[in-house]
Amino acid sequence: MNYVYILECGDGSLYTGWTNQLEKRVKDHSSGKGAKYTRSRLPLDLVYQELCDSPTAARKREAQIKKLSRKQKLALLERQKSLLALARKKLESLGQSCTRISFIREKDDIVLFRIEKNKEHYVLKLFLSDYGKEEIDFYAFLQEKGIKTIRLLAHDHEALLMEDLLFSQDYSLAIKEQMSDPEVMASLGTWYRKLHLIKEEEIKHLPYAKEWKSLHFEKLEEKDRIFKEDKRWKKVYPLLKELFMHIEKLPLCLCYNDFYYVNMVVGEHEAFMLDYGHMGLNYPGMDLVNALWFSNEEARKAFRESYGLHWDLEEAWVKVLLPLQDFLLHETEELLSTGYLRGLRSLLKELNSKTK
Numbered sequence: 001m002n003y004v005y006i007l008e009c010g011d012g013s014l015y016t017g018w019t020n021q022l023e024k025r026v027k028d029h030s031s032g033k034g035a036k037y038t039r040s041r042l043p044l045d046l047v048y049q050e051l052c053d054s055p056t057a058a059r060k061r062e063a064q065i066k067k068l069s070r071k072q073k074l075a076l077l078e079r080q081k082s083l084l085a086l087a088r089k090k091l092e093s094l095g096q097s098c099t100r101i102s103f104i105r106e107k108d109d110i111v112l113f114r115i116e117k118n119k120e121h122y123v124l125k126l127f128l129s130d131y132g133k134e135e136i137d138f139y140a141f142l143q144e145k146g147i148k149t150i151r152l153l154a155h156d157h158e159a160l161l162m163e164d165l166l167f168s169q170d171y172s173l174a175i176k177e178q179m180s181d182p183e184v185m186a187s188l189g190t191w192y193r194k195l196h197l198i199k200e201e202e203i204k205h206l207p208y209a210k211e212w213k214s215l216h217f218e219k220l221e222e223k224d225r226i227f228k229e230d231k232r233w234k235k236v237y238p239l240l241k242e243l244f245m246h247i248e249k250l251p252l253c254l255c256y257n258d259f260y261y262v263n264m265v266v267g268e269h270e271a272f273m274l275d276y277g278h279m280g281l282n283y284p285g286m287d288l289v290n291a292l293w294f295s296n297e298e299a300r301k302a303f304r305e306s307y308g309l310h311w312d313l314e315e316a317w318v319k320v321l322l323p324l325q326d327f328l329l330h331e332t333e334e335l336l337s338t339g340y341l342r343g344l345r346s347l348l349k350e351l352n353s354k355t356k
Contacts, residue, residue: 001166002058004065006048006073009041014073016065018058022049048077051104051114053262079106087113087124094154094161108132110277114164121164122153134207136160138276141206147194148272150265165265174264174271179294182302187271188264189306192291196284196309198254209257209280214328215321217244223328232336239344243320246351251311255282259290285314286321316347 003022007015007029015038019025028034030044038044052058065073080103087101097117101124104112109129115122127133139160142149150171154161165171178184220240227233258278265272288307292300311317320343327335334340 002052002055004048004050004052004058004061005046006065006077007038008045008047009038010043011041013041014047014070015041015044016062016073018052018055018062020055020058048080049102050080051102083111083126084113087111087126090126090159091115091124091161094156094159096154096161115161121167123162123164125160125162127158132277133158135276135279137206138279141203142276145194145198148191148270150274171265171267174261174266176261176294178264178266178271179261180296180299182299183269184266184271185292185295185299186302186306187269188273188291189303189308191270191272192256192287192303193307193309195256196253196287196307200252200281203254203281206254207280209255209278209282211257211286211325211329212252212280212282214325215244215247217241219328220244223331226331227336230336236336236341236344239341239348240324242348243324243344246348250283250317252281253284255280255284255287256291257282257287259287259293261294283311283317283321284309285311285318286325288314289318289322313347313350316343316350319343320347 001022002018002020004016004018005022005026007017007026009015015029015035017025017035025034026044026046029038030042032039032042050061052061065076068076083106084101084103088098091098091101096115098115099118100116102114102116104114104123106112109127109131111126111128113124113126115124125135127136136155136157136159139149139152139155143152150165151163152160153163165173174184220237224233224237227237256273256276256279258275259273263273263275265274292303295303320340323332323334323340326332
């Protein structure tokens with residue numbers, strides 16, 4: 001595991017470093033075998049630690065912290081101290097205890113902690129605001145539907161206590177190479193099949209994906225006010241208005257929406273996704289193109305065979321919807337290209353022939 005750490009030296013100064021063996025590195029510093037800076041400034045006290053995803057991420061975070069002023073570093077220490085106190089309080093309210101708790105990271109008002117209890121290890125995910133809290137509901141819903149998730153030990157309206165995959169005997173996080181393993185992808189295809197068989201009427205109480213919410217005619221009108229003088233827009237806008245009448249009839253289901261292989265869990269003969277903060281109603285073809293993005297042809301075939309569902313004009317829809325959603329959310333301009341216009345016309349021709 002890769003950590004960024006801060007030591008308070010005997011003279012009150014703060015030393016920042018990174019390591020993949022935190023306890024050993026701190027012992028080396030304390031015995032005078034560490035950095036030249038700390039050797040003459042004993043004794044030392046570990047006052048901050050932050051877990052990073054990789055050595056590269058740890059070095060980058062180390063560089064960021066080193067650029068902070070002393071005042072900013074002290075504020076960082078106080079922030080972590082208050083978050084650790086909050087985590088201990090939350091564990092107590094969940095009826096859980098621990099022998100050790102360490103900070104992993106804080107991002108977008110979501111904080112992760114590593115919890116140790118004797119020889120067992122868990123992860124506490126704490127939601128400081130409403131952002132992302134729908135993940136708690138999705139965990140409960142997926143388990144109710146018999147769709148595989150990692151094990152939950154406890155939860156409430158603002159926290160999840162989950163098994164720690166770094167110490168699991170049965171599961172591990174996927175690596176990129178496994179995206180081209182037919183057996184792994186066949187198992188993932190089964191997981192996605194179960195997910196996509198959950199239709200809109202079953203999850204009316206759960207949120208729509210932000211990507212699908214962007215496909216609203218009001219959004220299109222907003223863009224028209226911005227691009228109405230653009231000659232390219234004048235060609236595509238009437239066709240998009242026509243497309244929106246067909247979009248309303250698209251089949252929607254529960255979609256994962258935020259695929260990246262580091263969020264995939266792999267065990268013996270099974271694979272599934274974790275982190276459901278972006279889950280919601282969407283067009284399933286969008287989910288599939290993301291899930292298969294890193295796979296080779298053999299792995300895609302294995303996924304499709306176990307997935308077994310067919311969506312009419314899926315490939316054509318995806319080629320039109322992906323740039324459209326990016327445009328409505330981020331104003332990317334692929335939608336204004338001649339290639340997009342050609343694909344849009346082709347899809348509309350197919351759709352209109354089916355309605356005659």
